[in-house]
Amino acid sequence: MKSNILSMLSKQALLTFTVSLVLFGPISGLILDGFSFKNELLKAVSLAAVVTAGRVVISLFQISAIGRKLAAGLASGHNGITVKTGQEKSPLFILVLLFIAGLSLPFFADKYFLGIAILALIYCLLGLGLNIVVGLAGLLDLGFVAFYAVGAYLLALGSQYIGLGFWGALVIAPFLAGLCGMILAFPVLKMHGDYLAIVTLGFGEIIRLVLNNWLEFTGGPNGASVPPPTVFGLEFTRTAKQGGVPIHDYFGVSYSADYKFWFIYIVLFLVVCIVIYAVERLRVMPLGRMWEALREDEVACRSLGVNHVFTKLTAFMLGASTGGLAGVFFAVHQGFVNPTSFTFFESALILAIVVLGGLGSTVGVILAALVLTILPELLRDFAEYRVLVFGILMVVMMMWKPRGLVRIKRPAFFPGEAGRGLPAGAEVRQ
Amino acid sequence: MRVPILEVQNVTMRFGGVVANRNVSFNVEHGAVTALIGPNGAGKTTMFNCITGFYRASEGRIVLNAESGPQDIGNLVTRRITGGSHLVTRAGIARTFQNIRLFKDMSVVENLLVAQHLATTNSLLSGVFRTPAFRKTERDAVDRAYYWLEQVNLVSDANRLAGELPYGRQRRLEIARAMCTGPRLICLDEPAAGLNPSETHDLSDVIQRLCADHDQSVLVIEHDMGLVMRISNHIVVLDHGEVISDGTPEHVGNDPAVVAAYLGVSEEEVTV
Numbered sequence: 001m002k003s004n005i006l007s008m009l010s011k012q013a014l015l016t017f018t019v020s021l022v023l024f025g026p027i028s029g030l031i032l033d034g035f036s037f038k039n040e041l042l043k044a045v046s047l048a049a050v051v052t053a054g055r056v057v058i059s060l061f062q063i064s065a066i067g068r069k070l071a072a073g074l075a076s077g078h079n080g081i082t083v084k085t086g087q088e089k090s091p092l093f094i095l096v097l098l099f100i101a102g103l104s105l106p107f108f109a110d111k112y113f114l115g116i117a118i119l120a121l122i123y124c125l126l127g128l129g130l131n132i133v134v135g136l137a138g139l140l141d142l143g144f145v146a147f148y149a150v151g152a153y154l155l156a157l158g159s160q161y162i163g164l165g166f167w168g169a170l171v172i173a174p175f176l177a178g179l180c181g182m183i184l185a186f187p188v189l190k191m192h193g194d195y196l197a198i199v200t201l202g203f204g205e206i207i208r209l210v211l212n213n214w215l216e217f218t219g220g221p222n223g224a225s226v227p228p229p230t231v232f233g234l235e236f237t238r239t240a241k242q243g244g245v246p247i248h249d250y251f252g253v254s255y256s257a258d259y260k261f262w263f264i265y266i267v268l269f270l271v272v273c274i275v276i277y278a279v280e281r282l283r284v285m286p287l288g289r290m291w292e293a294l295r296e297d298e299v300a301c302r303s304l305g306v307n308h309v310f311t312k313l314t315a316f317m318l319g320a321s322t323g324g325l326a327g328v329f330f331a332v333h334q335g336f337v338n339p340t341s342f343t344f345f346e347s348a349l350i351l352a353i354v355v356l357g358g359l360g361s362t363v364g365v366i367l368a369a370l371v372l373t374i375l376p377e378l379l380r381d382f383a384e385y386r387v388l389v390f391g392i393l394m395v396v397m398m399m400w401k402p403r404g405l406v407r408i409k410r411p412a413f414f415p416g417e418a419g420r421g422l423p424a425g426a427e428v429r430q
Numbered sequence: 431m432r433v434p435i436l437e438v439q440n441v442t443m444r445f446g447g448v449v450a451n452r453n454v455s456f457n458v459e460h461g462a463v464t465a466l467i468g469p470n471g472a473g474k475t476t477m478f479n480c481i482t483g484f485y486r487a488s489e490g491r492i493v494l495n496a497e498s499g500p501q502d503i504g505n506l507v508t509r510r511i512t513g514g515s516h517l518v519t520r521a522g523i524a525r526t527f528q529n530i531r532l533f534k535d536m537s538v539v540e541n542l543l544v545a546q547h548l549a550t551t552n553s554l555l556s557g558v559f560r561t562p563a564f565r566k567t568e569r570d571a572v573d574r575a576y577y578w579l580e581q582v583n584l585v586s587d588a589n590r591l592a593g594e595l596p597y598g599r600q601r602r603l604e605i606a607r608a609m610c611t612g613p614r615l616i617c618l619d620e621p622a623a624g625l626n627p628s629e630t631h632d633l634s635d636v637i638q639r640l641c642a643d644h645d646q647s648v649l650v651i652e653h654d655m656g657l658v659m660r661i662s663n664h665i666v667v668l669d670h671g672e673v674i675s676d677g678t679p680e681h682v683g684n685d686p687a688v689v690a691a692y693l694g695v696s697e698e699e700v701t702v
Contacts, residue, residue, distance in 0.1 A: 083537045083589045278558050285557035286543070286550040289536075293544040296533035303482065303527070304545045304611055305519030307512075318554075412589040413539040415576040416569050 009059055016055040020048040081403070086412040102269050106262040114261050118333050120373040121268045122326050127353040127365040128275050129322025134351065135360035136288060137315035138295025140197040143204025144350050146184075147177040147320040149211060149342040151327020156224040156337045157217070166229035169328045170271075177324025178317040185316040189309050192298075204347055212339040223338025226331045228260055229267075236260035261333075268329050275322060279362050284411050291315050292360070352390075356397055358404015367405055433495050435460045435615050435647045436481065436523075441490035443476050443671075450476040454490075454673055456666045458615060463641055463648045465658045468668035469691055474651045475528065477668065478619055481649070482525040483507045483518030496522045496614055520548065522614030526604040526621060528651075534593030538584065538603060541592050542575035545610035549574075578606040581643075582636050598629035602636060609640070616640070618650040622657050630654060634661050659683065667691065 021044060029044030030037045061067045106114055126148060133141045151173040158164030164172070188199045211218045218224060228236050233244040238255050240246050248255045282288035290311045293301050301308055331337050353372055357364030376386050397405075434457035443451040450473045458464045466474050479485040481492055483503055492503040506517040519525075533541050543550070550571050551557070556564040579585045582602040587595055592603060601621055608616050618637070622630045634657055640646040652658050658665065658679075665682040667675040669691040675682050682688055 081535050081591060083591060086589070281558045281560075285554075286547050286552045287554060287557065289540055289544050290547055290552075292536060292540075293533045296535060297531045299484075300527070300531035300533065301544070302484075302515045303519060303525050303531075304547070304607070305516045306544070306547060307514070307516050309514075314554075410537050410540065410591070412537070413543070413572045413575070414589075415573050 005063065009056060012059055013052050013056050017048050017052040020051040021045065024048055081408045081410065083410045084412040086414060099273065102273075103266065105269075106258075106265050111258055111261065114258070114265055115333075116374060116377050118261065118265050118268060118329070120370050121265075121272050122329050122333070123350070123353060123369040123373050124272050124366050125268075125275060125322055125326035125329070126350045127357065127369040128272075128279055128362065129319045129326065130350050130354050131319075131357070131360065131362070131365045132279065132282070132291070132322065133315055133319035134354050135358075135365070136282070136295065137291040137312060137319075139312060139315065140193060141200045141316075141319070142197050142344075142347055142351065143184075143200035143202070143207075144319070144323055145342045145344070145347040146204040146207040147180060147323030148327040148330065148346070149207050149339075150177045150180050150320075151324035152226075152331040152337045152341070153211060153218065153224070153327075154324070155328050155331040156226045159227045160224060165227070166328070166332050169331075170325070173324040173328045174321035177327070178321040180324075181317045181320025182313060184320075185313050189312045189316075201344070201347075204342075204344065208339050208342050211342070219338075221338060221340075223336055225336050226334065228335065229263060229332050231263060236263065264329065264333055271325060271329075275325070276362060276366070283362075287311075287314060352394060356394070356405060358406050358408060361404055361406045361408045364404045364406035364408075432460045434458055435495055436649070437491075437493045437495070438477075438481070439491045439493065441477070441480060441487045441492060443473070443480055443485060444488045449671055451480070451487075451668075451671045454668070454671070456673060456676055458647060458649050459664055460647055461641060461645045462663040463637060463650060463661050464664045464666065465662035466649065466651045466666050466668065467653070467655075467658055472668040472691075473671040474668055475619060476671075478525070478617060478649075478651060482523055482617055483515035494521055494523060494615065519611055519613070522612075523617060524608035524611045524613035524615075525617040526601075526608050526619055528619045528623060530597075530600050530604055532592040532600055532604060532607070534591065536592060537589055538579070538592050538595070539572065539575050539588050541603065541607050542578060542610045543571055545607045546571045546574060548611070575610060578609050581609075581639065582606045583632070598625050598632070601625065601629075601633065605636060605640075609644075609646075613646075615647045615649060618648065618652075620651050620653065622652055622654045630657055633657070637661050 024044040024047045025041070027044075028047060029039070029041045031040055105117060109117065126144070129147070130141065130144045133139050133144070151169075154173050154176055155164065155166065155169035158169055158172075184200070184203050188196055191199060212221055214220065227241075230236070230244055231247070234247040234250055235241065235244045236247055236259050238246065246255070247259055282291075290301070290306050291314075293304075293306065294308055294311055294315075298308055301311075330341070334341075349372065353368045354365055356372065357366070357368035372390075376390075379386050379389060382389070436458040438454060438456050438458075441451055441454045442449065454473075454477060456464075466477065468474050476485065480487045481503065483506060486504055486507050493500045494503060501521050503518055503521075503523075506521060507513055507515060509517065533544065536544075549567060551561070551564040551567045553564075555561075576585065576588065579588055582605060584599060584603055584606065587599060587603075592600065595603060605616070605618065605621065621637070622633055625633060637648060637650070638661055640648060650658075650662070662679060665675075665677065665679055666673060667682055667685070667688050669687075674687045674691060675685040677685075
C-alpha cells in the first residue's frame with residue numbers, strides 16, 4: 001500500500017516536472033540578447049521544481065483524511081438540487097441579523113467602501129432581475145443591459161425635460177422598463193435558445209447605439225447629468241438648488257457629502273430586500289413554477305394548458321422591471337450617465353453573476369454579485385490581470401461546480417388535514 | 431347510448447407529399463378505454479398529435495363534446511394570437527408522451543402543481559402578499575396533488591425530484607400530472623413502453639381504476655397487445671394511415687385484415 005502511493009506520487013511528480021520544464025524552458029530559460037540568447041536553464045529547472053513540489057503537496061493533501069472528506073463533499077449531490085425535508089430550521093434569526101447589519105453599514109464604512117457597497121447592491125438587483133429571465137424561465141438574454149440603460153436614462157432625461165425626480169423615476173422605471181421588455185419580447189418569444197440570445201444581444205446594442213447617436217435628445221457620448229436625490233423636499237447639496245432646504249440646515253448639523261450616499265445606500269438596500277422577498281415568493285407561486293416548468297420542458301407545459309407565450313412574456317417583463325430599478329440607482333449614484341456604461345461587457349458580467357450563482361438560486365446570485373463587484377476592488381493592485389482572474393474563475397467554476405456556487409433547494413409540500421378523503425371526482429374545474 | 435366524448439371525422443394529415451393519415455374516422459366513447467393500435471409507422475402518433483392539438487389536421491374535423499358543448503380542436507389551435515395547443519388542454523384533453531416529459535429538476539408535487547395552474551390564484555400581488563384566497567387555492571392544489579399521488583401509489587415519493595424516480599414511477603407520475611388538469615379525455619401515448627411485466631400490471635390497474643372510479647374517458651396508443659386486450663373496451667386499428675378495423679377486442683382480434691397487417695402478409699393472400 002505504502003509503496004503503491006510512493007510510486008504513484010513519483011510518477012505524478014515526474015510528469016509534472018517534465019511538463020513544466022517544457023513550458024518554462026523556452027519562456028524563462030532562454031533570454032534573448034541581441035541576436036543571440038543567454039542560457040539560463042537553471043532558472044527554468046528551479047521554477048519547475050517549485051511547481052512539482054506544489055503538485056506533490058496537493059496530492060498528499062488529497063489522500064489525507066481531510067482532503068478525502070472535502071472531495072466527497074464536493075462530489076455528493078449529483079446535480080446540486082435537493083428537495084427540502086420540511087424540517088429545516090427557519091433562517092429568520094440570521095436574516096434579521098443580516099438586515100440590521102446591512103442597514104447599519106453606512107455608520108461604519110468610509111465613503112470608498114460605501115461606494116463599492118452601493119455598486120454591489122446594484123449588481124445584486126441586476127442579477128436578481130436577470131435570474132428571473134435566465135435562471136427561472138430559461139430564456140437566454142444577452143441584452144439585459146438595455147433595461148438597465150432605460151432606467152438610468154429615464155431619470156437623467158426625465159429630470160432634464162419634464163422635471164422628473166428620483167422618487168418619480170423609481171416608481172415609473174419598472175413600468176417603462178417592463179414595457180420595453182414587452183416590446184422586445186413580443187416578436188422574439190417564438191424563438192428558442194440561441195436565436196433568442198442573438199436577438200436580445202441585438203436589442204441591447206440598438207438601445208446603446210440610439211443613446212450614443214441621438215445627439216439632440218440624449219446628449220450622445222457626452223451623456224446627461226442626473227440631479228441628486230431629495231427626500232421630502234430636503235436636498236443633499238451644500239446649498240439648495242431644487243427649491244428645497246439642504247438637509248444639514250434642516251437638522252442643524254454641518255454639511256457632509258456622505259449624507260447623499262448614506263441615503264442612496266439605505267433606499268437601495270430596502271429595495272433589494274423587497275425584491276429578494278418577492279423573488280423568493282415567486283419560487284413557490286404558480287407563476288414562478290410555470291416559469292421553471294417552461295425552462296424544463298416547453299412541450300410538456302403546453303400539454304398542461306400553460307400559455308407559454310404569455311408566461312415567457314411575464315418573465316421578460318418582470319426581469320426588465322428589476323433591471324430598470326437598478327438603472328435608476330446607478331444614475332443617481334453616479335450623478336451622470338453616458339452610453340459607455342451600457343456596453344455588452346456589462347450584459348456579460350450580469351450573466352456571469354447569474355451563472356456563477358447557480359441558475360435560479362437567489363442566495364447564489366446575491367453572493368456572486370457581491371464577489372464579482374468586491375473582488376475587482378480588492379484586486380486593484382493587479383488591475384491588468386483582473387479580467388484574467390475573472391476568466392480563470394469562470395472556467396474553474398464551470399468545471400467543478402457547473403450548477404453554481406449554491407446548491408438549489410426546492411420547497412417541500414405536505415397535504416393539509418383536509419386533504420385526506422377528498423371526494424372521488426375531485427375536478428379542477430368547478 | 432351516450433354521445434361519444436370525441437368524434438374524429440374524416441381526418442387527413444399530410445406532411446408535404448407524405449400522407450400520414452387518410453380519411454380517418456372513429457369515436458372515443460365516454461367513460462371507457464379506447465385503444466389506437468397498429469404497426470410502426472401506421473400514423474398513430476400523428477393522429478394523437480392532431481387530437482391533442484400539436485398538429486392541425488389538413489382536412490376533416492375533430493370534435494370534443496365537452497360539458498359546454500361541442501368544440502372543434504382545429505379551430506382552437508388556429509385561433510389568432512391566443513390560439514395554440516394549450517387551449518386544447520383547457521378544453522379538456524390531457525396527454526402524456528411516448529418519451530416521458532416530466533419537469534425533471536422539480537419535485538414530484540411541483541410537477542402536479544404546475545398542472546393545476548388554472549385552479550390556483552396566479553396573480554403576482556396575491557402571491558407576494560399571501561392573500562387568503564391565494565393560500566386557500568394553494569392548499570387545495572397541494573391536497574389535490576396528494577390525492578392523485580395516492581391514486582397512482584406515489585405518495586411516498588411526493589417530495590423527491592421527478593428525475594430521480596425509477597422509470598415506471600415516472601410513467602405513473604406523468605399520468606397523475608395529466609389527471610391534475612381535470613381532463614374530460616386523457617390520451618396516453620405508449621404508456622407501457624419500456625416497462626417490465628410487473629410495472630405494466632401496475633399501470634393497467636391504474637388505467638382501469640381511472641375508468642371505473644372516476645368515469646374517465648381514456649384514449650391509449652399501445653404496442654403491448656396483452657395490455658391492450660386486457661384494458662380496452664374498444665379498439666381502432668390503423669395501418670398505412672387508414673382505419674382497417676374498429677370494434678370490440680374480440681371483433682378486432684379475429685379480423686383477418688388486422689392479422690394481415692400485423693403479420694405483414696398481403697391482404698389478398700389472407701382473404702383467398
